[in-house]
Amino acid sequence: MRVIKMLTRGVVFGLLIFVAVQSQVRGPSTAALYEGARLIVGDGTAPVESGAFIVQDGRIRGIGKGGALTVPAGATRVDLAGKTVMPAWINVHVHIGYEGYTTWGAENYTPANVLDHLQREAFYGVGATQSVGSSPTDQAVQFQRDQQAGRFPAASRFFFMPGMAPPNGGPDAVLLKATSVLHAVHEVSTGDEARRAVRSMADRHLRSVKIWVDDRRGTYPKMTPEVYNAIIDEAHTHKMIVHAHATTLADQKAVVRAGADVLVHMVQGEKLDDEYLALLREKKPYWATVIGLGDRSEVCDNDPFVDQAVPDRVVAAIRATSEARPLAPSCGPRPANAAVREEMLANNFPKMIAAGVRLVLGTDAGIHAGHTFGSADHHELARWVQLGLTPAQAIVAATRTPAELLDIKDMGTLAAGKSADFVVLNANPLENIRNTRQIDRVYLRGIMLDRRALLARWKKASTSQ
Ligand SMILES: [Zn+2]
Secondary structure, eight states: HHHHHHHHHHHHHHHHHHHHHSSSSSOOSEEEEEEEEEOHHHSSOOOEEEEEEEEEETTEEEETTTHHHSOOOEEEEEEEEEOOOEEEEEEEEEEOOOOSSOSSSSGGGGHHHHOOOHHHHHHTTTEEEEEESOOOOHHHHHHHHHHHOOOOOOOOEEEEEOEEEEEESSSOOOHHHHHHHHHOOOOSSSSSHHHHHHHHHTTTTTTTEEOOOOOOOTOOOOOOOOHHHHHHHHHHHOOOOOEEOOOOOOHHEEEEEEEETEEOOOOOSSSOOHHHHHHHHHOOOEOOOOOGGSOGGGGGGHHHHHTTSSHHHHHHHHHHOOSSSSOOOSSSOOTTHHHHHHHHHHHHHHHHHHHTTTOOOOOOOSTTOOTTHHHHHHHHHHHHHHTOOOHHHHHHHHHHHHHHHHOOOOOOSTTTTTTTEEESSSSOOOHHHHHHOOOEEEETTEEEEEHHHHHHHHHHHHHHO
């Protein structure tokens, strides 16, 4: 039965590829004028009211106040009066490929499933998604090549990086089961081994690497300073970026001091001190908070925006259990330590921002069953605003700043020359960040994503299994 299912999946996937190759990756060559919308550029500046922009061959050719643009003859017109347009988001931190919605693990890791997760991100307005430390390199490189060659249907652009950890360390107990089967994490014990591993990544033109510097409260082997200093030094020699998973104050200080470019997670259970804040002001690292991972599942909010893309049985299972995820309870009673955690977030988050860290969107989606792709991005932004960020700042951290971190030159803002990757909203998220959920349409490279077809497929999958 399983084999038949896999074969069927393979055939369906083959068809998907075939259809994708038949269509153009570049958008239509006929120019289109999108007019009347409020434009949120993505750089934190005030929105352009009644704005307009021209899209041709998948790129934004001109943008400005309505009426101020020279419109090419024969351009089609799209009336967006009353709508708000913002750039597609960029998620710099997920764990792609393992979630199967009825099962979770290495057995689900196929190109079709990676594509499915990227389509889920795209469905929710995310135009680029980076899998961090848990994707097997050979498969990921191949997937990226195939996607760039236009062999897949529209989806979030795929980015990834290998991970590094001490033997039997690194990913948490759930993720580790999958990554060890696929040998997705480089296990290194010495500075020399670490440097060799980083050089092998640089030889393959990989731009980033993730390190786990965490002993999970003494239960794991910990990456030593010798090893992470060697990794960071070697990576920087090759112009590579280092993402560091560290959750204690001492570890975050150590990796920032050592030159890690991106912090993953917040310090948990400790208040930040002046020494650390001074260090942050000096180094200004990027920072993916992934707050949502420690929260109750978004599914507990009873928001149809979240539920729509998740199979009904998964929604029901999450709501029925109080321990669907190892890190946080689902819909049972809030854990005793929730208030303490919230107090710590309220203390530490604004201090990190005030110190000038460069906040970027990351969700850790896919790391465990039920913490899922796309909707988690909106949850993360709402949490930031709850903790004191303005909606405009939150949007910049989901658009321009992650584009800068990933060096995606044609994404991140609405500007002439950029790829036409944008989201059309029915309400203004600058007034209420939860309005990012009012998605009317998503465009990738100037082509409207068929969100209805994707939903139909996901709901069908949920009833036929
Ligand atoms: Zn992660």
